Amino acid sequence: MLKFTHTDLVLLLIALGVILILSRFMAELGKKFKMPIVMGEIFIGILLGPSVLGRLWPDMFTAIFPRIGAEKIAFDGIVSLAVIMLLFVAGLEVQLNIILKQGKAAIYTSVTSMIIPFVIGFAGVWMFPQVLQCDGQDKSIYALFFGTAMAISALPVITRILMDLNMFKTKVGMVIISAAIFDDLTGWLVFSLILSLIGQEGEIHNIWNTIGMVLGFGLFMLLIGKRIIDRTLPWIQTKLSWPGGVLSICLGFCFLGAAFTEKIGLHAILGAFIMGIAFGDSVHLHEKAREIIHQFVTNVFAPLFFVSLGLKVDFIRNFDIQLVLIVLAIAIFCKSFGASLGAYLGGLTKRESLAVGFGLNARGAMEIILGTLALNAGLINEKMFVALVVMALVTSMISGPMMKYFVGDQIAKQ
Numbered sequence: 001m002l003k004f005t006h007t008d009l010v011l012l013l014i015a016l017g018v019i020l021i022l023s024r025f026m027a028e029l030g031k032k033f034k035m036p037i038v039m040g041e042i043f044i045g046i047l048l049g050p051s052v053l054g055r056l057w058p059d060m061f062t063a064i065f066p067r068i069g070a071e072k073i074a075f076d077g078i079v080s081l082a083v084i085m086l087l088f089v090a091g092l093e094v095q096l097n098i099i100l101k102q103g104k105a106a107i108y109t110s111v112t113s114m115i116i117p118f119v120i121g122f123a124g125v126w127m128f129p130q131v132l133q134c135d136g137q138d139k140s141i142y143a144l145f146f147g148t149a150m151a152i153s154a155l156p157v158i159t160r161i162l163m164d165l166n167m168f169k170t171k172v173g174m175v176i177i178s179a180a181i182f183d184d185l186t187g188w189l190v191f192s193l194i195l196s197l198i199g200q201e202g203e204i205h206n207i208w209n210t211i212g213m214v215l216g217f218g219l220f221m222l223l224i225g226k227r228i229i230d231r232t233l234p235w236i237q238t239k240l241s242w243p244g245g246v247l248s249i250c251l252g253f254c255f256l257g258a259a260f261t262e263k264i265g266l267h268a269i270l271g272a273f274i275m276g277i278a279f280g281d282s283v284h285l286h287e288k289a290r291e292i293i294h295q296f297v298t299n300v301f302a303p304l305f306f307v308s309l310g311l312k313v314d315f316i317r318n319f320d321i322q323l324v325l326i327v328l329a330i331a332i333f334c335k336s337f338g339a340s341l342g343a344y345l346g347g348l349t350k351r352e353s354l355a356v357g358f359g360l361n362a363r364g365a366m367e368i369i370l371g372t373l374a375l376n377a378g379l380i381n382e383k384m385f386v387a388l389v390v391m392a393l394v395t396s397m398i399s400g401p402m403m404k405y406f407v408g409d410q411i412a413k414q
Helices: 006-032 037-048 058-064 070-093 096-101 103-127 139-151 155-164 171-197 207-239 244-263 268-280 287-311 321-345 350-360 364-376 382-413
Strands: none
Touching: 006 037, 006 058, 006 070, 006 287, 037 155, 037 287, 037 382, 070 155, 070 244, 070 268, 070 287, 103 139, 103 171, 103 321, 103 350, 139 171, 139 321, 139 364, 155 171, 155 287, 155 350, 155 382, 171 268, 171 321, 171 350, 171 364, 207 244, 207 268, 244 268, 244 287, 287 382, 321 350, 321 382, 350 382, 364 382
């Protein structure tokens, strides 16, 4: 039986310490150049990962960041908690009334940012299967996967970039978040269906049952659950220890919500996000409590998640420049064009629409998670996996600067 030993604990603590310290210094450096903090954290991950540290000092790399074993399992568990809490914090920041005001723009953006990349990605595999590494795979299933990979967004990365740029509560930010929620929800539902089609369904339930359960959960939390929270939060904040009481209760329900959506076959972050909205939309949640949770998660756990992206892949081995460029071109064009078109049709200005397009273009961790599952299921090869990871990093890195370029003057006036 696998045991978590004294040595595993020491190495895990070293890994966590190194990541937090280096990412903090990189974040401070990035501030001077007004770059999103997440870019520096991903860069630290690449330096500490197999691409740099793994090649220069392989023994040190495998000792601190082993590919198998108890420390690896523990580290992956902490990273999973980090992304779950990050989405809970994102939910706390969501103001439903602002999203509802963006109704038309959000709906148009959601639909076009999902359908256009999916159709072009699907058609690309169907017409050029060998170019996109569809070797020995069922072309229909592979095309479904590639279309989904082109259409999905990265809610955690987008959330962090918007927070870094102080754009989260702006009109552009709310349209981006609203569309990203729809894209991620739809994308993971389709990907769950793909996994079931290739016999990797595991505990994935019938897709319609899954859709019904997640919609029911969301409606229950935002209609009934929110009322219960409104009634109990004042008691929690006055009767329990401050701020530990509210912190424990909020994160406890965050994990329960995440467990529910993970159990029904969707990603845990969706449940955490819905719980965050339910707590954050309550008028009784003190601003100080919100700030404490925000600082705790974004400065301790978020760096662990974003640095971990660079630890997963050797960017030199299996790097196919032609494939990377093709995937990048399709991904950036399809997503940016689709989202920008929807935002423009929804009533935003040209510059706001382009900001929305590049905001939703960030693929980040969701693409990497999706690629990892597809690789484990034998659906894609290592070259396509590397191309998807590079695409996820590049789109995440250009998202912030491009949004800033198009609506930076609006941010400065706020």
